[in-house]
Amino acid sequence: MLPAFSYVRPTTLGEAIRLAGRKGAHIHAGGTDLLGCLRDQVLGAETLVSITGLSELRGIAPARDGGLRLGALTTIAEVAADPTIRGRYAGLAEAASQVASPQLRNQGTLGGNLCQKPRCWYYRGDFHCLRKGGEMCFAAEGESQGHAIFGGDRCFAVHPSDTAPVLAALGATVRIAGAAGTRTIPVEQLLVPAGTNPQRETVLEPGEILTEVVLPPPAAGLRSSYRKVRARAVWDFALVGVALALRLEGGVARQVRVFLSGVAAVPWRHPGIEAALTGKPLDASIIAAASVAAAKGAEPLGKNAYKVELLRGLMTEELERLARG
Numbered sequence: 001m002l003p004a005f006s007y008v009r010p011t012t013l014g015e016a017i018r019l020a021g022r023k024g025a026h027i028h029a030g031g032t033d034l035l036g037c038l039r040d041q042v043l044g045a046e047t048l049v050s051i052t053g054l055s056e057l058r059g060i061a062p063a064r065d066g067g068l069r070l071g072a073l074t075t076i077a078e079v080a081a082d083p084t085i086r087g088r089y090a091g092l093a094e095a096a097s098q099v100a101s102p103q104l105r106n107q108g109t110l111g112g113n114l115c116q117k118p119r120c121w122y123y124r125g126d127f128h129c130l131r132k133g134g135e136m137c138f139a140a141e142g143e144s145q146g147h148a149i150f151g152g153d154r155c156f157a158v159h160p161s162d163t164a165p166v167l168a169a170l171g172a173t174v175r176i177a178g179a180a181g182t183r184t185i186p187v188e189q190l191l192v193p194a195g196t197n198p199q200r201e202t203v204l205e206p207g208e209i210l211t212e213v214v215l216p217p218p219a220a221g222l223r224s225s226y227r228k229v230r231a232r233a234v235w236d237f238a239l240v241g242v243a244l245a246l247r248l249e250g251g252v253a254r255q256v257r258v259f260l261s262g263v264a265a266v267p268w269r270h271p272g273i274e275a276a277l278t279g280k281p282l283d284a285s286i287i288a289a290a291s292v293a294a295a296k297g298a299e300p301l302g303k304n305a306y307k308v309e310l311l312r313g314l315m316t317e318e319l320e321r322l323a324r325g
């Protein structure tokens, strides 16, 4: 059952920041994650501050430098369907189209997708786990099928967003507005690794609002992709996902960025795969070397070693797809 809370819908950013900074306040965008968290008593709330009245947070527009600006309230469906994104940042459109279900893509926003809470079944269930302020992560010795194989440190929940890894691979930044002003940070710095603070998903301070995502202009020859493997064909989170962005120059891979989903508390950058590919042609032997490199550094728990093999296979298939163009 949902707890009792008050609901406010400010129409200026300044007012939204002020209200969201109050104790017990939560920012409400599409509500597809937040309301589930409240219903499942993952968190409590005194006030929901809807940001849907802030028209400046909507829409997709060209940036002055040739990149693209996406308002935080842009829906996932809008991201998936946008012709500029499909043409120039294909990986992002692919990621958005694999989020949840059509209904959730119509309601859920890009800002909310980046800031959503993990889907760990202990965290979402009746367990007072480390992420909820308890003493331990129950997945460490328990049902770890859906949990981290990289960077697990006390908490093994994985970051659930499909758009975050590909935005990180594309070098996107987020603009954040708060009482102290605005700041811009890379998407990969928005999210907090489990080892840094297992009770925090983002670096946002109370009252801070993510206002937009900014994509840099695509470099010549940029190719990007995202694919996840899930237990069901739709309406499911990544068991393992691979986001790739690279430039092909005369068939040789340059500026390779690889971020994985479903395997760590944050989109997991994998420098070993990047090194195996950079400056090399995307041929069968290099793809095989990248697949071997993918397993390096993985530390599976008792029940999720399958994710290592899944990652290797997915990496091979995605690189073959990218090489075909």
Ligand SMILES: Cc1cc2nc3c(=O)[nH]c(=O)nc-3n(C[C@H](O)[C@H](O)[C@H](O)COP(=O)(O)OP(=O)(O)OC[C@H]3O[C@@H](n4cnc5c(N)ncnc54)[C@H](O)[C@@H]3O)c2cc1C
Pocket: 026, 027, 028, 029, 030, 031, 032, 033, 034, 035, 036, 051, 072, 073, 076, 098, 099, 100, 101, 104, 107, 108, 109, 110, 111, 112, 113, 114, 115, 116, 117, 160, 161, 162, 163, 204, 208, 209, 210, 211, 235, 236, 237, 238
């Ligand atoms: C059944 C189900 C399946 C799903 N499957 C997937 C999936 O496969 N892949 C995937 O990526 N996601 C999935 N999701 C998650 C869903 O897509 C995201 O929850 C959605 O994009 C969140 O957007 P929202 O606007 O509804 O966020 P809300 O629920 O409104 O907010 C989510 C969180 O972000 C915060 N927040 C929202 N907007 C801002 C902002 N602008 N600034 C600061 N904080 C903000 C809120 O306070 C809250 O903590 C699924 C959700 C459900 C319920």
